[in-house]
Amino acid sequence: MNRTGLLVALSLSLAFVLLMAVFPDLDLWFARYFYHPETRNFPIGGGPVVRILREAAMIIAWAFCLPAIVAFIVKLARPDRPLLISGRTVAFFLITMTLTAGIVTNLGFKTHWGRPRPVDVVEFNGKHQFMPWWQPGGACPRNCSFFSGEAATAFWTYAPAALAPPQWRGLAYAGATIFGLATGLLRMTFGGHFFSDVVVAGFATFLIIWLVHGLIYRWPATRTSDARVDALLTRWAWPFYAWRRGLFGKKPEAKR
Numbered sequence: 001m002n003r004t005g006l007l008v009a010l011s012l013s014l015a016f017v018l019l020m021a022v023f024p025d026l027d028l029w030f031a032r033y034f035y036h037p038e039t040r041n042f043p044i045g046g047g048p049v050v051r052i053l054r055e056a057a058m059i060i061a062w063a064f065c066l067p068a069i070v071a072f073i074v075k076l077a078r079p080d081r082p083l084l085i086s087g088r089t090v091a092f093f094l095i096t097m098t099l100t101a102g103i104v105t106n107l108g109f110k111t112h113w114g115r116p117r118p119v120d121v122v123e124f125n126g127k128h129q130f131m132p133w134w135q136p137g138g139a140c141p142r143n144c145s146f147f148s149g150e151a152a153t154a155f156w157t158y159a160p161a162a163l164a165p166p167q168w169r170g171l172a173y174a175g176a177t178i179f180g181l182a183t184g185l186l187r188m189t190f191g192g193h194f195f196s197d198v199v200v201a202g203f204a205t206f207l208i209i210w211l212v213h214g215l216i217y218r219w220p221a222t223r224t225s226d227a228r229v230d231a232l233l234t235r236w237a238w239p240f241y242a243w244r245r246g247l248f249g250k251k252p253e254a255k256r
Contacts, residue, residue, distance in 0.1 A: 001162045001213040005173075008212070013203045020196060024132060027194040031118045034189045040125040042118070045190030054150070054190075057183040061153045064160045068093035072233070079237035086217050087229030094160055096212050100205045103151040114138035115146035119191035133196035148184055148193045151201040151224045155180035177202070 015249045020026060036043050044050060071084040072094060083090060116128035123130055131138035133146055157179055161172035184198025215222045 001210050001218070005206075006210055009206050011204060016199055016203070020133070027129065027133065027196050029124055030188065030195040031124065035118070035124050042124075042189065042191035045192070048155070050186060050189060054183075054186050057154055057179070057186065060179070061156055061183075064096050064157055065093050075230075076237045077231045077241075079234040079241050083226075083230050083233070086223065087226035087233070088235075089163065091224075091229050092163070092212060095216075096159045096209050097153075097156055099124075099126065099208050099212070100156045101149060104204065105147065105149045105152045107199070109146055110144050110149060111142060112136070113144055113146045114140050115144050115190055115197075116140045116187075118194055124191060133194065133200060135185065139145040145193055145197050147200040147203075147204065148166050148187055148197040150187055151180055151184035151193070151198045152205045153185035155202045155205040156209070158206055159213075162209065162213050169252065180205070 021031075034042050034044055035113065067085055068090045071090050075083050075090075076082070113136045114178050115131045115133065116126065117135075117140070118124050118126075119138065120126035120128045121130040122128065128139040131202065138144065155176065157176040158173065161169065161176045164172040184193065187193040188195065188198065217223055
């Protein structure tokens with residue numbers, strides 16, 4: 001998560017924009033590979049194996065985040081005890097997962113961008129007009145196509161990759177990229193997303209993780225320590241902890 005990584009991501013983003021400018025129908029071209037004109041549907045997506053793989057992808061992504069979730073919950077319940085894992089890891093994982101899989105994707109773009117999914121456009125037996133990825137204001141009312149939430153969740157594995165040992169970090173980034181693209185491809189077979197929905201999900205997720213990693217770990221003005229994160233969570237959780245123990249006639253132990 002250094003400047004080199006950012007420059008690579010920005011360069012690939014520029015290449016993607018140029019590619020879509022030269023080939024504006026690329027999204028429809030990719031989607032046609034999964035569409036069956038005789039049955040007028042996306043048949044691969046209806047298979048049980050593909051659906052199992054789709055669920056497995058989300059389980060894998062959330063499994064990487066699970067230790068941070070558990071540590072956070074335990075800390076809220078027992079603020080008198082230290083965090084089970086690194087405080088910065090807890091903050092980094094939970095903030096980035098919340099932003100990528102929730103706020104930016106689902107509450108932001110998917111709710112307000114209005115881009116219809118492939119299954120909903122007239123080119124694939126739908127009723128809505130196809131909208132390019134860069135143009136908001138489509139006819140989709142909610143839970144729309146741009147950009148892919150499941151792909152963003154899979155690409156979130158850039159976060160644990162960023163904390164991998166230096167000798168394994170490049171391989172971890174490559175694995176996270178492949179995992180995100182494969183998850184996005186699964187959604188494309190369903191007719192759930194266009195190619196650009198997946199690619200933009202990867203770029204947006206990387207940028208969010210790069211920024212949060214800088215705030216927590218790299219930049220002198222904002223970087224923090226494990227102890228400071230632990231102390232902050234202790235202050236947040238302590239009033240409720242003291243109130244809860246008071247209900248049973250127990251005094252809370254002194255803060256550590």
